[in-house]
Amino acid sequence: MNATILIPLLLGWLGGLFVNYTADVLPRTRRFSPPLCRNCESQFSFMDYLALRACRACGIVRSLRTWAVQIAMCASFAYFWLNPPRALGLPLSLIVLVYFAVITVIDLEQRLILFPTSVFGAALGLVVGAGVYLKIGLTFLQAIGASLAGGLIGFGIMYLLYQFGTLVARYRARKLQAEGMADDEEEALGGGDVYLGGVLGLMLGYLYILNGLAIGVLIGGAVSLALILASALQRKYSSNALMVFIPYGPYLIAGAFYMLFVG
């Protein structure tokens, strides 16, 4: 085997460290603060943290997610090193991959899309979108326009879905109250998803954002259907199961990922 494969593996490992670090500290402090143990909250030394050592204070090993992210990032960096996505080219692909991983891990763990990551994503999205449209032959200004138009469409659609979701949630809260149950404040679609829609729209531009969102919603729908069927088979079905929170962010990202890396 060619030894240059070590380069993407090393870069993937570094990318994984960045994703893990970001997912560990950003939801907690909203800045790049020193990492803390997930169990006893004592501070890691920089070297212990980077070496993925167990906590020295309480002895708990690093989370399964930490290792899963490291392995997934190495594997995907190596894959795309060997098969660079045509739409983006290799360097931008790897940056987008790290960005998608950060959003996905934080959203799955915290049900949250942080505003600062969306601001960063908007800048990255404009670069990615303009790059995609330059490649298919548009002028620089046209490419910027195509990206911005996609951002508006993505933001607009997710905003409408969000408003619709708010109406449904309000109706459901009233129904729960009528049944004498406390409102559990489930929200199908968070405000962060609206910004994410804008970011992905910037990346995909006006030609591809609708497909990207549609693929994401289809994947999300298929997964929720599978979950509902699974709970029905276990006879744990209740009307509440229909409204379990779906973190839509990862599905939207899956749709955009498909458009940028596969389609």
Ligand SMILES: [Zn+2]
């Ligand atoms: Zn600890």
